[in-house]
Amino acid sequence: MxxxxxxxxxxxxxxxxxxxxxxxxxxxxxxxxxxxxxxxxxxxxxxxxxxxxxxxxxxxxxxxxxxxxxxxxxxxxxxxxxxxxGWHGKISNLKTVSQLIFGSETFPDIAYFANGLFFSAHKVAIPQAHVEGFVFQNADRIVYKLDGSARGSGIYIFDRKTFDPEAIRSYGNGVIQTYIEQHRVFSEFTSNSVATLRFTTVVDDAGDISVRSCFLRLGRAEHTHVTAEDEVCVPVDLLKGELRREGYLDNWLAVDAHPDSGCSFEGVKIPAFWKCVATVLELHGKIPFARCVGWDLTVDVDENVKVMEWNAEHNDVKFSEATQGPCFSDLKWERLKASFA
Known part of the structure; x- marks a missing residue:
């Protein structure tokens, strides 16, 4: 830098x-x-x-x-x-490479737009005239996410009536994903946007992979997706797989229930939590050279784990450190300062 x-x-x-x-x-x-x-x-x-x-x-x-x-x-x-x-972390900014790296059905990717062409999730080119039929053959709504999108920006939601390939071209490279129908536990907090679980995993010097933190990110009633500007974040107890008593607004002030729905957090069990844990550990095993990764995933109505995106660059540790940390003290990262500060 x-x-x-x-x-x-x-x-x-x-x-x-x-x-x-x-x-x-x-x-x-x-x-x-x-x-x-x-x-x-x-x-x-x-x-x-x-x-x-x-x-x-x-x-x-x-x-x-x-x-x-x-x-x-x-x-x-x-x-x-x-x-x-290093450069290995920057790969996660490219939405088109997720299936190349992971080859996992947990990603809801349908198609990609990159460098002027539409492709299927299997990297087969799709003529623009056929794109709408292709992406909606098994979906009523889709989500388009730009490469490098973060904090809820660069995300667009379409149905058949509003979908426009030219609009996607104007936005730039990215991924088309199925809109996920989230588990009812999450919908009780807010039904307008899909709640996401942020897991942080690390690879230690022995090559062992572990989960260091997890929190639930909830959107607000007026938004179609979670945005960093007004999200509600609730720490998850890693031993029990359930929400803690208090969640926090973007300014870190505590609330014990969702501001819009009024649903309380304490003791709410995360559906398929241990399946989520197993998923992020397995996926990180495929990119161990990126030593710390943030995973945004959710659980759908059928309790299937869906990985919405991953961040292997600066995946933001401040909220986890404040609410669940120190999360990384055994890794001795502070010793890196002599070479890289």
């Missing part, structure tokens, strides 16, 4: 972290100054630079105490990602 780009990256992360810290303190009271000083000292002594302090401060205010072993999200982005993933 170039020096100017790195500075801008740290500056943007500092703004995010400080905004969250301010909201938390305005709502729940000031964080203990001693704990904040511990965060500052840890940033300098362990990570080698005060630029990593803002996220540690935000984690501290959220938990009302400081915990050793936390990974600042900007340290993850500037140090861990290039070291533990």
């Amino acid at each position: 170039k020096t100017i780009g790195r500075r801008k990256f740290h500056w943007e992360h500092a703004l995010q972290a400080k905004k969250i810290l301010r909201v938390l303190e305005n709502t729940y009271g000031k964080a203990d100054p001693m704990n904040l000083r511990l965060a500052d000292t840890y940033a300098r002594d362990v990570f080698g630079d005060a630029v990593y302090s803002p996220w540690l401060r935000a984690y501290t205010a959220f938990n009302r105490k400081f915990k050793e072993g936390w990974i600042p999200d900007n340290f993850y982005g500037t140090v861990v990602v290039p070291s533990m993933k």
Whole structure:
């Protein structure tokens, strides 16, 4: 990462972290100054630079105490990602390669648009005149996702009446997926958008793969899909496969029920949870050279696991670290700073 780009990256992360810290303190009271000083000292002594302090401060205010072993999200982005993933992590930005890599029916991919051509999931070219008939032969609605789409942007939903191949051409390269009819457990929270489970898996130095965190991402009533700007995130207990008591808004303020439906979170069991765990572990085994991956998946009405996308680049660890962390302390990522900071 170039020096100017790195500075801008740290500056943007500092703004995010400080905004969250301010909201938390305005709502729940000031964080203990001693704990904040511990965060500052840890940033300098362990990570080698005060630029990593803002996220540690935000984690501290959220938990009302400081915990050793936390990974600042900007340290993850500037140090861990290039070291533990490199160019292999960037592959996940290309929606068209998922089936090439994984060859898994868990991906709801129907077709792709890339470099001026439509292709089936088996990479057979589809004439544009036949695209509509092909993608709707077994689906009433489809989702188009652009390469590199993230945080709920670059996502378009079509039915037969609204589908337009020329519109897809204008958007750019991406994947056409079947619109998933989600499990009733998720629909009770919100029926307008498909809820997603975000699993984070890692490969340790011995080559063993494990799940480090999981949370449920829920959309709001006025949206057709989950967006980062107003999603509700609920941590999942990895031992029980059920939701914890509180979920969190985009500013990390706690709620014990979905703001629109009023459905409570505590104790709700994730359908097919252990099947989800087995799926992400199996898939990560096919790309172990990307050492940390975020998987967005859901469970459909028939309890089939559907992997909607995967992120092997900067897959955002801050929410997991704040709510379930330290998630990665045994991996000794902080030692990477000497070579990559």
